Amino acid sequence: MANLFPVSELSEEQNEVVNDNVSFGSSWRFDFEAGEFLLTPTGKVAGCEGTEAWLEWCKKALQTERYRHLVYSRNYGQEFNELIRSGLPRSAIEMEIQRITTETLMTDPRTASVDSFSYEWIEDSCFFTCTITNIHEETMDFQGSVVNF
DSSP states (O other): OOOSSOOOOOOHHHHHHHHHHOOOOEEEOEETTTTEEOBOTTSSBOEEETHHHHHHHHHHHHHSBTTSOTTSOTTSSBOOTTTGGGOOOHHHHHHHHHHHHHHHHHTSTTEEEEEEEEEEEETTEEEEEEEEEETTOOEEEEEEEEOOO
16 A cells, blocks of 8 residues: 655755755844844844844744734744643643744744753743754754743
């Protein structure tokens, strides 16, 4: 019987072609704590390119609630909003944070992996750190939080 879920591995050459076709582009810099765009000394909105643009995308994707804004596709954003109040044990919430974070960031073709999660609980809030790697094998530590509002 044929496999219902076929898996095909790309050769190293095919993988390099795919990686070369993915553009890292540019983005506007945003201060997520202040809720404003960062400005240059001349008053223009600051921009970034390459890996920094990808990191800005990662931050924005994990700050945006999925299905809440029509401008974004159904694959964009996270679903942390009811997680803390769900009544699940902390270990289950941590597993869900890992699943949601990984799903959110892996929708971008620039992201190669999301792993090495660690958690810190302060009252009803969970702060997490994970390691994200892009297709150019650049690795960054990323911090996020799930807070009970």
